[in-house]
Amino acid sequence: NQLTSIKLAEKRIILLEHQLDDALHDLKSLNLLVDKEYSDVKKLEKMASGLLFKQFLGDVDKKLDKEREEYLHAVLKYDDLSNKVKIMQYEKDILATKISKKQALYDELEKHIKHSAFQSDVTEKHPLYDAIKNFDAQIQKFEQLKVEIEEATIAANNLKNYLIIAGKNLSAFDNLSNNG
Numbered sequence: 001n002q003l004t005s006i007k008l009a010e011k012r013i014i015l016l017e018h019q020l021d022d023a024l025h026d027l028k029s030l031n032l033l034v035d036k037e038y039s040d041v042k043k044l045e046k047m048a049s050g051l052l053f054k055q056f057l058g059d060v061d062k063k064l065d066k067e068r069e070e071y072l073h074a075v076l077k078y079d080d081l082s083n084k085v086k087i088m089q090y091e092k093d094i095l096a097t098k099i100s101k102k103q104a105l106y107d108e109l110e111k112h113i114k115h116s117a118f119q120s121d122v123t124e125k126h127p128l129y130d131a132i133k134n135f136d137a138q139i140q141k142f143e144q145l146k147v148e149i150e151e152a153t154i155a156a157n158n159l160k161n162y163l164i165i166a167g168k169n170l171s172a173f174d175n176l177s178n179n180g
Contacts, residue, residue, distance in 0.1 A: 003109075003136075006102045007143065013095040014147050018154055020088045027085060030078040037071035 044064040113129040 002105055003102075006099055006105065007139065009095045009098045010102075011143060011147060011150075013092060013099065015150060015154075016088055016092050016095065018151065020085065020092065022158065023081060023085045023088060027078065027081050030074065030081060034071070034074045034078050037067065037074045040067045041071050 041064065044060060044067050047060055109132070110129065113132075
């Protein structure tokens with residue numbers, strides 16, 4: 001049961017590391033967006049304070065409200081992702097601690113097998129020991145294949161999402177160029 005639990009932790013940590021890398025990349029992008037939105041708000045605030053004409057002030061106030069809303073949205077999105085990253089890092093630490101106990105568990109299992117072999121007056125390794133080692137090697141091989149499939153699926157989903165965003169941006173650009 002403990003070995004199964006460790007195997008599951010090993011699979012989860014690989015997936016979690018990919019998700020964490022993606023989230024950290026997105027967090028950097030969001031940080032740049034927050035900075036940009038903040039800069040936009042500050043520019044409009046300076047512009048609004050310098051305007052003397054009432055008719056322009058209304059337009060600037062609307063733009064300023066919009067920029068403040070965009071800034072708030074970016075900050076909230078950044079904070080949400082930042083909290084998710086902290087949770088993923090915490091989970092990764094817990095899984096790494098669990099995985100670090102794997103060798104001790106193998107050593108304990110080997111000790112029990114050798115003890116069992118000693119008690120049954122067998123001087124060679126117990127046949128069960130080799131069977132377990134072979135079985136574990138096969139499990140690791142299949143788990144590695146599964147991990148590679150999961151990684152390929154994640155990469156495919158990321159590519160699909162990127163292409164969707166690129167398509168939307170191209171559509172928006174086409175709309176702007178057709179209107180402008």
